[in-house]
Amino acid sequence: MQQLLFAGNGMLAYSPGTGSMVRLGGALGAAAGSAGSSATGDGAAPSSPVEKGQSGDVALWGEANDFPQQVIKSIETNTILPSVLEWKTRAVYGGGVVYGRVTGFDKAGNEIFERQRLPDVELFFRRSNIPRYAYEGLQNLFTFGQSYPELIQSLNKQKITALTTQDAAFCRYGLPKAGQPVPDYVHISANWPEAKPGDEYTTSVPVLDPYYEPVEALKADTRGFKYVYPLALPSPGKALYQLASWNSIRRSGWLDIAQAIPEFKKALFANQISVKYLIEAHEGYWKWKYPDWDAKPTEERRRIIGDELADFEKTMSGAQGAGKSILSLTITDPRTGEPISAFKVTAIDDKIKSGIYIEDSQEASSHIYTALSVDPTLVGISPGKGMGAGSGSDKRIAFNNFISTHRFHQDLILEPLYLVRDYNGWPDDLEFRFLNPLAHTADVSKSNSESATGGNPDANEPA
Template sequence: MKKILFNSAGNVAYLNGSVFSLGGAMAAAGASGGSAATKDGAAPSSPVLKGETGDVALWGPNNDFPQQVIAQAEKSTIIPSVLDWKTRAVYGGGPVYGRVTGYDQDGNEQFQRERLPDVEAFFRRSNIKRYAFEGLQNLFWFAQSYPELIQSLNKSKITTLTTQDTAFCRYSVPRASQPVPDWCHISANWPDAKPGDEYTTSVPVLDPYYDPVEALRADTRGFKHIYPLALPSPGKSLYQLASWNSIRRSGWLEVAQAIPEFKAALFKNQISVKYLIETHEGYWKWKYPDWDTKLTEVRRQLIADELAAFEATMTGTQGAGKSIMSLTITDPRTGEQIKAFNVTAIDDKLKSGLHIEDSQEASSHIYTALSVDPTLVGISPGKGMGAGSGSDKRVAFNNFISTHRFHQDLILEPLYLVRDYNGWPADLEFRFLNPLSQTADLSNANKNTAAGGQNDAADPA
């Protein structure tokens, strides 16, 4: 009796060197067949959203959600720079590899780095540092990343690992019988791009949840595959939603953006009046005895000349420290002493920090949505412009790094697939070097520590 082998998705069978496409015949809705390698009877269930039609699963009503996010974020002075800071902070010293040699008395792993020729060659060919940084950037912007695995011509090895820009990726419409869509369509021209046009590349997708190594070995759709990564968000079955996107729907981002627009318009269109000069009629008759007989045009010119002389005295840096003389004259009608002119300084509302409190409150909401302590990034806008103490920064930074281990693990996940596919040592582990901030009086200050490891197991910064 001849043995029939099925791939992990249950949609391809192999018999005597022949390949049979089974479609969804071997899988129930939302689930795929088991794995021949693991001897599982069925694959984990995967919910599939119905109602999608066409060749592309729309990301947003107009299939341009990432482009809309980028356009709106670019107007913010906080969002792009903070997302960039998060990427750099979590990247730290970059990815490394080695073995866990043991655990200390507190249960912390002791990580020993190594140098293996095959792994070194793969890291160089893949430019693994660039892969890791761009992958983290995709996660922080859109809660998903699209690593691309490239196989050798004989499919015996994975030769390269790279990543695609999330904003350029769209899935094909998933079918009820499959855990992941068949294809990832890659184009810089969404929402106008179409699968099959000369600017769009379609790459097959692997299921990251179930036996991807065997699925890749069995897949005959080409030499490159997408291994999708995502930060799960509640209720999203295909495209995930970054948690910070709440700020876009809350209205606070519009508030933060409206304030500089309002102030720019105010500066451009305001009437700048610094002094109110009140001149008594008798001053002009005292200075010009023939005032009553002068023509109106002459009077206006004399008043303008007087104002110009006053402004030359009171304004600009050259006027600093100068004095003005206020005349007192006798009113010929009443005999009273009157001031020739009275000068009143007008309060400049712009100097009072109009809307600074609103700006600070909006900024606070943005930082909260981005899950970053403002002391880590710098001075937050507003009247209370403190940047925090060194101790505050140290504790906040260490807390930040310690809560992002999953993001690092997610970016490293495809490397374990490569390890198993390429036959590297099974106990080889991958880590990020995490620079933890320490007090200045420690002799080993600012040492890098591999995620999950100890300072003495990693290289110094």
């Protein structure tokens, strides 16, 4: 009996012997996604919740379908978010992606990973530019909580020839259907929310279900030669688009506070520069100096006052004014006979020197770092009066702890490579890892080592 490989949706089957595709319609189940796989002996596919209530061709990402664009605006207006998100990407990427075999385990239970060089794999890595794929994929995960790798097949569909990733901000799912594990397509455009599926600037790419037999589903799929294999960090209660955990800082109001402080201080600086002194001139001064003051035209009075102010500014402004004296003229009030000061000069209080709102800025920054799950000592000086970069020991411990808690993020980015391995017939014991640079104390001969264990800070440590 000839074996057939069934797609995860139960609508297609692939015959390895003849290389033919078979459309099954609804023969294997009443609802798409309910059928199992003869390759594994499963009686049914995993359940997939679908959110109802939307209409049209695109599943909206945010109410106006511009949520990623709004996130980018928030990032671009903050001094911490862009650099820390980039730092997280660089730190988790580490020494990049390598492949090899696990040949055993040491006494502590850590993998003994032996790197390999296989011609087919080397060619695939070069054609796909895997370093770029991995870095951009991590960047998408940390920014949006999801990533959209794209697999390219050969013309005869026997091999996957390249792996790339799309910018998550440019991707929108098609509208999911009831019982469907994933939408049929991802629509890719740089023009959301105005873009529409089918226009000349939008590309629609079929989607694979990453949760259920993607290799068999890809072999049976005849929709084209490129497919999106979606990745996402789980976000509770989100059926389609996931939400990066750091987005809580946008909704909490702390990001608004962090942005409001520099805007206020910018305005304060501008005002402090333009209003440094308050000069009060008594009305009697002008009549004392110019007996015909009341008869002078308004324009001439303005010119005279302007000339007097210009002389004052020459005396008070710039380095040339330092150390100069000011003559304070006293005249007699003709009405009362009392002496009065012709001029009164008051320096405007410099609020900037007092460090106004420094504490608020520091608190807002602390909330942002917490939302990003990054110890501030790892990326530089923490804003505020008590500025400090932290000790070397603090940095070492914080960095190793950071790396050790991001194994899942690395595994997620590597997941499509395992699909490629199985589809292309590479050795089934071939493993993929990120090289993780780990910080050591000064008494260790090597200032840092690279571990291919995917985030175990104790691996490869000296005994």
